[in-house]
Amino acid sequence: MPDSKMSYDELIEEINRARRLLSQLELAAKEEEDRQKHLMIDNLESVIEDTEHNGANVKEFSKLAANELKALIEKLHKKLHD
Numbered sequence: 001m002p003d004s005k006m007s008y009d010e011l012i013e014e015i016n017r018a019r020r021l022l023s024q025l026e027l028a029a030k031e032e033e034d035r036q037k038h039l040m041i042d043n044l045e046s047v048i049e050d051t052e053h054n055g056a057n058v059k060e061f062s063k064l065a066a067n068e069l070k071a072l073i074e075k076l077h078k079k080l081h082d
Contacts, residue, residue, distance in 0.1 A: 006014070
């Protein structure tokens with residue numbers, strides 16, 4: 001704004017321009033907030049998928065470990081009876 005006095009019409013024009021800029025800023029802030037929320041949801045969905053995948057891996061590993069232990073016990077049992 002210049003240092004000289006503004007007319008009423010110029011003042012109203014500046015106020016309206018400021019209102020438009022404020023509306024644009026509010027819209028941009030809302031869009032960014034929505035974008036951040038979507039990113040958080042996407043990240044949480046990825047964590048859930050990873051957790052499910054890791055759980056399946058642990059379950060499979062447990063089965064393999066149990067089978068190995070059974071095989072070792074059978075070998076030991078057989079050696080004891082031989």
